[in-house]
Amino acid sequence: MEVTDYELFEVPPRWLFLRLETSDGTVGWGEPVVEGRAHTVRAAVEELLDGYLLGEDPLRIEDHWQALYRGGFYRGGPVLMSAIAGIDQALWDIKGKHFGAPVYELLGGKARDRIRVYQWIGGDRPADVGEAAREQVEAGFTALKMNATPELERVDSPAKIRQAEQRLAEVREAVGEDVDVGVDFHGRVAKPMAKRLVAALEPYEPMFVEEPVLPEHNDALPEIAAHTTTPIATGERMYSRWDFKEVFESGAVDVIQPDLSHAGGITEVKKIASMAEAYDVALAPHCPLGPVALASCVQVDACTPNALIQEQSLDIHYNETSDVLDYLADPSVFEYEDGYVELPERPGLGIDIDEEVVRERAGEVNWHNPVWRHDDGSVAEW
Structure with a gap:
């Protein structure tokens, strides 16, 4: 062959x-x-x-x-x-x-029967998060994630901190303490503000704070972690096990988030996950993408003892024209129940791509993230 x-x-x-x-x-x-x-x-x-x-x-x-x-x-x-x-x-x-056989069987077999998933709320510039959180919990999710802030200056006002704090408080009030809420800083926050923000959000007990600074500033993570007991997560813009060495050795990160479509695929992320296990760090793969990426994530989650939770992009704010299930011949493979998805049992990645739909919708895709600017006209982190 x-x-x-x-x-x-x-x-x-x-x-x-x-x-x-x-x-x-x-x-x-x-x-x-x-x-x-x-x-x-x-x-x-x-x-x-x-x-x-x-x-x-x-x-x-x-x-x-x-x-x-x-x-x-x-x-x-x-x-x-x-x-x-x-x-x-x-x-x-x-x-x-x-x-x-499913891929996870070729990687050592199941370490679990299902994997917990979380749902996004609030959009890029987070708003209306309380009602959105309530709706998603009513839909069966037990974990949510939201952006912490819109764009921030390198040193910004106390009001911006209070606004982020109030948004998380609104979500916590809406869903109670039985629901986990991850808070994504999205690399929008410079170190001075990250230190203040993690401390301000701690009373509302986030599941984790994600990418508190950009990966080029991972050397600042120990200082940021010293300002909070909230778990620190990062890794979606890190691409190999060599990129992750520094954060493991620093001891500042509690959850890593490699992306199965960016960090070398199943082969590499499985190795990164095993390194993480040795440092007592959990795995929560990044996946705001399509069905093949999600299926690949689930295969690694299935056979990884330190897998914590899985991101998925159903109804995410980017998916305005097409969504994850649209390209599957059998969408039931990603049915979520009680905040979990069952492991697929079909061979390979466990999904059947609907080729007719793929060919029908294929063409030039011209998606680009927006370029944000501060009030003075300078470029802001998105």
Whole structure:
């Protein structure tokens, strides 16, 4: 068996799907994308597949990962690692189908029967969070996540701190103490404000504060962690186990959030998760993406003892034109019950992509995140 062909589909709202086919007709799916850079990652995938993988045995996944990564003098970063991630997902999908087993069975077997999921509320500039939180809890979710703030100045006013505090207080009042609420700083907050904000939010007991500073400032995490007992989470903009070394060794991070479509795919994230376990750090994969990315996450969650919770993007504010379930022949695989999703039992990634819908909706996707500016006209972090 060898890899014989591939197709790439840009689909709304902002995803890129890879269809990989072998000589015996087996098809595997991957989701290699950097949101807002789909064209760039597409070119990287084509370069890797045309230059290396076509004609190769798809079952040698570890060897292929090493060749795709180490075969280039320049390594890492979001574009290359996302391209590798989508290819890796498709190879695992093929391998699972070849052996008639879910991917998690090939990675050691189940460590659980289901994985908890959380639901987003509030949008990019968080608003109306109390009512949204109440609605999602009534829909069955037991964990939520919200942005902490809109854009912030490097040193901003006490009023901005109070507004963030009031939003979280509103959610806590709406849902009580039995519901977990993650608070995402989204890299919008500079170190001086992060120290103040984590302290202000602590009385409302967030499940975690996420990406309190950008990853290029991970050296500030120990100082920020010293201002709170709230768990610190980060990792969605970190792309390999080498990127995670520093945060593990610092002892400042309690939850890591690698993205299965950005951090080298199933092969690499499973290794990152095992490193995290050795440092007593939980795994909560980042996934504001489509069904292939989510299915890949669930496969890793299934066989990872330190997996805590799974992000998913159903009804997220980005998905205005298409949603996760639209591209599945059987959407029931992602039915959420009591705040959990059951592990899939079908071979490979456990999902059936509806190719007709993919081909019908495929075209040039021109999603880009907004460019925000401060009152003085300077560019703000989004």
